[in-house]
Amino acid sequence: MTARIYVPCDAAAVALGADKVAKAFADAFAARGLDVQIVRNGSRGMFWLEPLVEVVTPFGRRVGYGPVKPRDVDALIDGGLLEGRGGPLYLDNVEKIPFFAKQERFTFKRVGLTDPVSLDDYLAHGGYKGLERAIAIGPSETVEQVFESGLRGRGGAGFPTGIKWRTVAACAPGKKYIVCNADEGDSGTFADRMIMEGDPFQLIEGMTIAGVAVGADKGYVYCRSEYPHAVAAMNKAVAAARKAGYLGSRIAGSEYDFDMEIRVGAGAYVCGEETSLLESLEGRRGLVRAKPPLPAHKGLFGKPTVINNVISLASVPFIMAEGAKAYADVGFGRSRGTMPIQLAGNVKHGGLYEIAFGVTLGELVEEVGGGTFTGRPVRAVQVGGPLGAYFPRELFDTPFDYEAFAKKDGLIGHGGIVIFDDSVDMAKQARFAMEFCSVESCGKCTPCRIGSTRGVEVMDKIIAGVEREKNLTILEDLSNTMKFGSLCALGGFTPYPVMSALTHFPEDFGRGSVPMAAE
Amino acid sequence: MTTGHIVSGSRHAHEAWSPTRGREIIADHLPLEGATLPILHALQETFGYVPQDAIPLIADAMNLSRAEVHGTFTFYHDFRHEPAGKHVVKICVAEACQAAGGHVTSAKVGEALDCAYGETRADGQVTLEPIYCLGLCACAPAAMVNGRLIGRLDDEAIDEIAAEVRS
Numbered sequence: 001m002t003a004r005i006y007v008p009c010d011a012a013a014v015a016l017g018a019d020k021v022a023k024a025f026a027d028a029f030a031a032r033g034l035d036v037q038i039v040r041n042g043s044r045g046m047f048w049l050e051p052l053v054e055v056v057t058p059f060g061r062r063v064g065y066g067p068v069k070p071r072d073v074d075a076l077i078d079g080g081l082l083e084g085r086g087g088p089l090y091l092d093n094v095e096k097i098p099f100f101a102k103q104e105r106f107t108f109k110r111v112g113l114t115d116p117v118s119l120d121d122y123l124a125h126g127g128y129k130g131l132e133r134a135i136a137i138g139p140s141e142t143v144e145q146v147f148e149s150g151l152r153g154r155g156g157a158g159f160p161t162g163i164k165w166r167t168v169a170a171c172a173p174g175k176k177y178i179v180c181n182a183d184e185g186d187s188g189t190f191a192d193r194m195i196m197e198g199d200p201f202q203l204i205e206g207m208t209i210a211g212v213a214v215g216a217d218k219g220y221v222y223c224r225s226e227y228p229h230a231v232a233a234m235n236k237a238v239a240a241a242r243k244a245g246y247l248g249s250r251i252a253g254s255e256y257d258f259d260m261e262i263r264v265g266a267g268a269y270v271c272g273e274e275t276s277l278l279e280s281l282e283g284r285r286g287l288v289r290a291k292p293p294l295p296a297h298k299g300l301f302g303k304p305t306v307i308n309n310v311i312s313l314a315s316v317p318f319i320m321a322e323g324a325k326a327y328a329d330v331g332f333g334r335s336r337g338t339m340p341i342q343l344a345g346n347v348k349h350g351g352l353y354e355i356a357f358g359v360t361l362g363e364l365v366e367e368v369g370g371g372t373f374t375g376r377p378v379r380a381v382q383v384g385g386p387l388g389a390y391f392p393r394e395l396f397d398t399p400f401d402y403e404a405f406a407k408k409d410g411l412i413g414h415g416g417i418v419i420f421d422d423s424v425d426m427a428k429q430a431r432f433a434m435e436f437c438s439v440e441s442c443g444k445c446t447p448c449r450i451g452s453t454r455g456v457e458v459m460d461k462i463i464a465g466v467e468r469e470k471n472l473t474i475l476e477d478l479s480n481t482m483k484f485g486s487l488c489a490l491g492g493f494t495p496y497p498v499m500s501a502l503t504h505f506p507e508d509f510g511r512g513s514v515p516m517a518a519e
Numbered sequence: 520m521t522t523g524h525i526v527s528g529s530r531h532a533h534e535a536w537s538p539t540r541g542r543e544i545i546a547d548h549l550p551l552e553g554a555t556l557p558i559l560h561a562l563q564e565t566f567g568y569v570p571q572d573a574i575p576l577i578a579d580a581m582n583l584s585r586a587e588v589h590g591t592f593t594f595y596h597d598f599r600h601e602p603a604g605k606h607v608v609k610i611c612v613a614e615a616c617q618a619a620g621g622h623v624t625s626a627k628v629g630e631a632l633d634c635a636y637g638e639t640r641a642d643g644q645v646t647l648e649p650i651y652c653l654g655l656c657a658c659a660p661a662a663m664v665n666g667r668l669i670g671r672l673d674d675e676a677i678d679e680i681a682a683e684v685r686s
């Protein structure tokens with residue numbers, strides 16, 4: 001049997017040198033005349049250990065080494081890496097590392113384990129079982145399964161996916177579309193990227209099930225241009241699925257047709273907003289559309305359209321294969337199932353952590369993430385991307401749940417947590433939120449377009465200490481105008497990071513520290 | 520070593536603008552639904568930017584007004600109005616990278632390259648751009664240099680970027 005080692009091709013692993021490590025191994029094996037297969041897998045999501053190399057030992061055990069640098073390669077091979085022997089970088093079975101062992105990997109179960117673009121690998125690890133069942137039970141039962149799973153949109157708004165699918169399914173038969181939102185613009189998030197790079201067939205299967213369920217025969221993935229690796233992986237996987245009859249006409253030997261294409265965005269954050277995304281797919285400026293009509297009724301090219309986030313769609317194969325109940329059985333309150341949480345920024349153990357809803361923010365930051373990599377105390381965390389609120393340590397008992405975060409004037413968004421140590425200047429962060437909004441505004445409505453520019457000017461004055469109280473009052477008024485007068489959440493939610501920074505960290509704005517308001 | 524998906528990230532030489540070549544590229548993409556963005560991407564891939572002269576060609580081929588195509592072209596941050604420098608350096612300036620010391624790192628890169636953000640250096644060697652998130656937020660600060668990704672950008676990596684830009 002040929003020996004086998006795994007070196008991730010995930011973009012973050014590559015950014016930390018995985019391609020160079022893979023090449024060093026290839027060269028070293030060639031020089032020694034060893035016949036070793038190098039599989040480029042996805043990432044296990046423990047980025048402090050990347051590049052994380054795994055080996056299948058002659059006894060069939062899979063053990064890891066990391067973080068590996070190209071210069072470590074010779075010593076690793078000479079030290080018995082192919083036999084799975086110990087050494088300074090030895091990690092043993094990586095699934096036993098607490099960060100990994102404590103997760104509930106429903107959607108990420110194959111990510112890091114398999115060769116992402118091998119359809120055989122996908123099938124050998126339970127792939128296409130969900131589609132098989134969808135075809136067996138038929139469209140309306142499939143929609144009901146997704147509804148019963150309690151799955152809510154993972155793109156940010158948390159709208160029940162089953163209801164969206166019902167709406168499109170109920171539209172008269174005819175041209176309908178499945179659109180996957182892979183714009184993932186939020187800083188601190190990379191779950192969509194990891195699925196597309198680490199298990200692209202699962203997203204393809206999820207979209208195909210959606211197509212069967214609502215009667216759509218065409219799908220688009222709109223992927224941001226900052227993700228060239230994800231685009232490459234998706235294109236490769238789509239070609240393989242089509243070749244094997246999983247895309248095209250009469251998919252998997254059924255009576256259904258479904259095919260899909262990958263489209264690339266062009267660097268506009270607002271195109272993550274669903275109607276802006278549709279405009280962009282149609283070839284226009286990404287101006288947000290007023291709703292109604294809902295995309296479910298009049299979406300892409302005016303046709304009924306399911307538009308869902310990558311993780312929403314990638315969760316569906318599990319739900320179909322294991323049953324809605326298996327998914328709904330875990331979770332917290334109205335947030336059912338699991339969430340791939342992304343720990344980012346100044347964090348010791350950064351990465352992807354998939355867990356049932358309900359875990360507290362403090363557990364995630366302190367226990368799972370291990371605090372900051374600078375070793376300084378955590379001062380603030382921003383949850384949910386650039387439109388999400390900053391939380392102080394006092395709110396670390398908040399459970400990860402849509403409603404619990406909303407109650408604290410925050411949002412979980414796409415599940416990104418960005419950790420800051422005590423060197424952060426929260427006034428600067430508030431200014432950045434306004435600046436980001438002004439750079440990325442689609443320009444359709446005044447409160448967002450003009451308000452954010454004014455917001456930057458006002459923040460500059462506050463930071464410079466010019467008429468602070470007066471300008472803070474202007475900032476509060478401005479935030480209210482944006483919150484209530486904007487068409488979409490870019491203008492409407494930018495006040496959250498701004499106001500949360502001011503509320504929880506007034507001292508950074510030159511306001512005396514005030515005790516937190518009682519709840 | 521044929522598994523996985525490998526993106527080389529190496530630079531390739533761009534062609535000089537030619538209307539014939541432009542028309543060809545446009546025609547290749549015309550059958551796509553909503554072909555405008557794929558066409559703009561393909562033109563930029565070939566010529567390194569979207570030449571102003573291409574806009575009326577797209578408009579004609581797609582039966583759109585020039586204003587509409589121009590509007591689409593100018594809406595998106597990615598599309599270049601003129602050729603970039605020989606090297607393109609993008610530094611992430613979004614929140615997770617800020618949290619990991621990105622303010623200091625991005626300033627250092629600007630100094631090391633002697634180039635302001637959003638500009639191409641006078642000698643045409645480098646274009647330096649801010650970018651909002653590369654999805655490398657758990658190994659921040661992050662950069663993309665000539666299409667190649669770099670995580671945990673430190674002084675050593677900045678020196679390497681500066682050396683690459685000198686070449």
Ligand SMILES: Cc1cc2nc3c(=O)[nH]c(=O)nc-3n(C[C@H](O)[C@H](O)[C@H](O)COP(=O)(O)O)c2cc1C
Pocket residue numbers: 152153154155156157158159161181182183184185186269270271272273274275307308309310312313488489490
């Ligand atoms: C400014 C803005 C940016 C957004 N960016 C994204 C994004 O990058 N990815 C995403 O899935 N949803 C994003 N959304 C949410 C989408 O509008 C929409 O709710 C989502 O695609 C629906 O899919 P879901 O129900 O599966 O979450 C964004 C919303 C706004 C207002």
Ligand code: SF4
Pocket residue numbers: 270288440441442443444445446448449486487488489490491492
């Ligand atoms: S809030 Fe901003 S981004 Fe949203 S529609 Fe209005 S101008 Fe456009």
Ligand code: FES
Pocket residue numbers: 187188189611612613614615616617651652653654655656659660661
């Ligand atoms: S914020 Fe810099 S890579 Fe995500």
